[in-house]
Amino acid sequence: MDREWAVRRAGTGRGRYARRVGNATELHVVTGKGGTGKTTVAAALAMSLAGRGRRVLLCEVEGRQGIAQLFDVPPLPYAERKIAVGPGGGEVYALAIDPEAALLEYLQMFYRLGRAGKALDRFGIIDFATTIAPGVRDVLLTGKVYEVARRRDGGRFAYDAIVMDAPPTGRITRFLNVNSELAGLAKVGPIKRQAESIMTMMRARSTHVHLVTVLEEMPVTETIDGIAELKAEKLPVGHVVVNLIRPALLSAESRSALESDTVGAEAVGQALESVGLPGAAAGGLIDGGRAALRREDLEREQREVLGGSGRPVIELPRLPGGIDLGALYELAGQLEDMR
Amino acid sequence: MSRERPRVVIDDSSRDGRIDIDALLADRGTEIIVCCGSGGVGKTTTSAALALRAAEQGRTVCVLTIDPARRLAQAMGLTELDNTPRPVAGVHSRTKGSGGSLDAMMLDMKRTFDEVVERHASPEKAQQILQNPFYIALSSSFAGTQEYMAMEKLGQLHAESVAGAGGAEKRYDLIVVDTPPSRSALDFLDAPERLSSLLDGRFLKLLLMPAKGPARLLSAGLGLVTGALNKVLGAQFLTDLQTFIAAFDTLFGGFRQRAEATYSLLQARETRFVVVAAPEPAAMREASYFVERLAGEQMPLAGLVVNRVHTDADDGITAAAAETGATRLRTSRSPAGPITADLLAVRADRLAVAGRERHQRRAFASAHPSVPTVAVPALPSDVHDLDGLRQIGDLLAGQPVGSRT
Numbered sequence: 001m002d003r004e005w006a007v008r009r010a011g012t013g014r015g016r017y018a019r020r021v022g023n024a025t026e027l028h029v030v031t032g033k034g035g036t037g038k039t040t041v042a043a044a045l046a047m048s049l050a051g052r053g054r055r056v057l058l059c060e061v062e063g064r065q066g067i068a069q070l071f072d073v074p075p076l077p078y079a080e081r082k083i084a085v086g087p088g089g090g091e092v093y094a095l096a097i098d099p100e101a102a103l104l105e106y107l108q109m110f111y112r113l114g115r116a117g118k119a120l121d122r123f124g125i126i127d128f129a130t131t132i133a134p135g136v137r138d139v140l141l142t143g144k145v146y147e148v149a150r151r152r153d154g155g156r157f158a159y160d161a162i163v164m165d166a167p168p169t170g171r172i173t174r175f176l177n178v179n180s181e182l183a184g185l186a187k188v189g190p191i192k193r194q195a196e197s198i199m200t201m202m203r204a205r206s207t208h209v210h211l212v213t214v215l216e217e218m219p220v221t222e223t224i225d226g227i228a229e230l231k232a233e234k235l236p237v238g239h240v241v242v243n244l245i246r247p248a249l250l251s252a253e254s255r256s257a258l259e260s261d262t263v264g265a266e267a268v269g270q271a272l273e274s275v276g277l278p279g280a281a282a283g284g285l286i287d288g289g290r291a292a293l294r295r296e297d298l299e300r301e302q303r304e305v306l307g308g309s310g311r312p313v314i315e316l317p318r319l320p321g322g323i324d325l326g327a328l329y330e331l332a333g334q335l336e337d338m339r
Numbered sequence: 340m341s342r343e344r345p346r347v348v349i350d351d352s353s354r355d356g357r358i359d360i361d362a363l364l365a366d367r368g369t370e371i372i373v374c375c376g377s378g379g380v381g382k383t384t385t386s387a388a389l390a391l392r393a394a395e396q397g398r399t400v401c402v403l404t405i406d407p408a409r410r411l412a413q414a415m416g417l418t419e420l421d422n423t424p425r426p427v428a429g430v431h432s433r434t435k436g437s438g439g440s441l442d443a444m445m446l447d448m449k450r451t452f453d454e455v456v457e458r459h460a461s462p463e464k465a466q467q468i469l470q471n472p473f474y475i476a477l478s479s480s481f482a483g484t485q486e487y488m489a490m491e492k493l494g495q496l497h498a499e500s501v502a503g504a505g506g507a508e509k510r511y512d513l514i515v516v517d518t519p520p521s522r523s524a525l526d527f528l529d530a531p532e533r534l535s536s537l538l539d540g541r542f543l544k545l546l547l548m549p550a551k552g553p554a555r556l557l558s559a560g561l562g563l564v565t566g567a568l569n570k571v572l573g574a575q576f577l578t579d580l581q582t583f584i585a586a587f588d589t590l591f592g593g594f595r596q597r598a599e600a601t602y603s604l605l606q607a608r609e610t611r612f613v614v615v616a617a618p619e620p621a622a623m624r625e626a627s628y629f630v631e632r633l634a635g636e637q638m639p640l641a642g643l644v645v646n647r648v649h650t651d652a653d654d655g656i657t658a659a660a661a662e663t664g665a666t667r668l669r670t671s672r673s674p675a676g677p678i679t680a681d682l683l684a685v686r687a688d689r690l691a692v693a694g695r696e697r698h699q700r701r702a703f704a705s706a707h708p709s710v711p712t713v714a715v716p717a718l719p720s721d722v723h724d725l726d727g728l729r730q731i732g733d734l735l736a737g738q739p740v741g742s743r744t
Contacts, residue, residue, distance in 0.1 A: 035621070039621075277661075288652065294719045
């Protein structure tokens with residue numbers, strides 16, 4: 001991919017760096033089964049994409065304040081805030097998209113409904129639209145992402161890339177596709193046009209839907225199903241990110257000894273005693289080794305399943321100390337292939 | 340700023356800070372168990388294991404699942420999503436003649452919604468509603484409907500009765516609900532409330548007005564609003580919506596009543612919540628949030644199930660000793676040196692995992708000392724059959740696996 005880095009532009013606040021000149025802002029949608037660490041991967045990807053002179057927006061859409069918890073900052077408002085600096089020196093902004101605020105902003109921006117906007121609120125329409133009417137919420141959330149992706153700042157795009165911490169795999173296709181439902185409902189008018197433009201963005205080459213998983217059966221099955229569903233709706237599938245990989249601790253020799261059951265408790269006991277550990281622990285250690293062998297075998301099977309998904313696979317380690325800012329930099333370094 | 344913390348409502352089926360699962364299942368006063376928690380913590384497996392255990396202890400059980408893993412669904416005989424409880428084959432009563440049974444069903448939200456419409460509207464009107472584009476979108480593809488319909492189905496199943504020896508009796512004396520994988524694990528709690536507020540909303544009344552009343556009733560404000568809506572949505576959109584709402588109008592009363600009834604059912608004495616988590620920060624945080632929310636809503640909590648817990652072996656080898664031993668054995672000439680080093684590395688890794696998890700669980704326990712908890716050890720593979728579910732059931736009840744009482 002060719003990149004044009006513009007020089008630092010004299011100017012104010014948000015427009016301090018010029019953006020890459022391109023056809024579109026890249027959109028990275030990060031989904032995954034609950035518990036696989038999709039928020040962590042989304043944050044690490046945002047940092048990885050924030051190369052020198054670049055600006056990346058990391059946004060969440062589920063009101064969980066997962067980004068704030070990850071970066072250990074107060075809850076994010078409905079405003080783009082700088083939250084970190086990428087390893088390459090670029091800027092990472094964060095935004096928690098709130099459907100209610102998005103609706104009011106939308107009405108204001110496109111229809112200048114100052115007074116009528118307030119009237120809508122008085123009649124409970126804002127409430128209706130954002131919390132009760134199913135689906136409208138998703139329309140507003142994706143609509144806001146669309147607005148940010150198209151926003152220009154001094155002739156260039158405001159952001160080089162947007163990373164969305166998206167709903168889980170089970171709901172992602174419906175979420176990204178919500179505008180095509182809407183385009184079918186609204187026969188004419190600006191809503192239809194807007195819904196169609198959003199679907200065009202979702203299906204564009206600059207959009208990538210990444211799926212985060214762990215090497216366990218259920219999340220892997222969901223990932224494979226998720227890829228098929230996304231493809232069926234012509235939504236562009238990006239990488240499969242296998243998160244929380246545990247190191248393989250058994251050498252090939254140890255594996256075959258455990259497999260063929262030729263490990264003698266006596267010999268292990270002697271080895272233990274030679275370094276001052278209780279020989280009686282040998283049996284328990286061998287049992288533990290067998291369990292680890294089974295687990296590694298299961299993981300290998302799942303890895304093969306993912307290998308057959310037809311999508312590039314990236315693995316991220318389980319970091320022993322948990323996730324903090326340092327860990328995010330470390331993971332970001334390993335996501336360079338996703339740029 | 341100090342906020343008064345809501346009191347956690349704990350039922351009495353606990354002993355020594357541990358949920359007494361068997362007492363909970365045996366208590367005929369428990370008619371509904373709702374399993375809730377964030378995604379990926381094993382809610383479906385926990386629900387199925389609780390349901391199977393209760394059935395094998397003599398209760399007439401239905402487990403309502405939302406989206407089970409394929410192989411678990413197959414194990415329970417759920418080959419298709421047809422919205423009807425199906426008997427699970429291979430359920431064995433632990434005590435002879437106690438006559439327990441287990442039915443399982445997978446929720447089909449569109450089917451559930453359609454049935455509600457068909458039941459409460461005239462055939463003509465039902466047809467009109469079922470074909471309206473808004474209804475189709477609302478009932479099949481929009482987020483949020485699943486929660487409404489899960490609660491609707493729960494209400495239906497709970498109200499179902501069959502002819503029994505002493506007149507009509509309940510078809511199921513226990514229903515175990517696996518909550519939907521929502522945006523937030525709490526969405527289903529809000530579903531009935533949201534539906535009620537939709538029906539009470541002035542917006543709907545306002546949209547109905549032009550269809551019902553003379554135009555002169557339109558206030559200047561309303562004209563402004565419908566004007567704005569037409570501008571934003573296109574006139575056809577609003578017309579379709581009005582048609583939909585007008586057609587739906589007759590159903591609203593019934594919907595609201597049942598939504599409210601379901602909500603109070605969740606607060607009732609016969610309902611117990613089981614919060615499910617895994618020993619990881621995000622899942623435990625969600626569990627904490629859930630416990631507080633249930634307390635705030637005065638919903639009875641049975642306790643917390645922590646799945647996939649790694650326990651440490653107790654043979655006197657600490658993580659540090661295992662690591663040092665492994666390093667030394669890598670260079671030793673002892674014949675079993677290399678493999679023993681690997682085995683010690685496995686142990687050190689496992690102890691580290693167990694330590695982190697213990698920390699998570701302790702943090703929860705100190706924040707919620709009154710919540711009884713049970714830890715279910717991690718199994719080497721996923722559960723795909725009834726024996727696997729029985730094994731989980733034994734672990735939930737704190738009994739040695741395979742024991743039959």
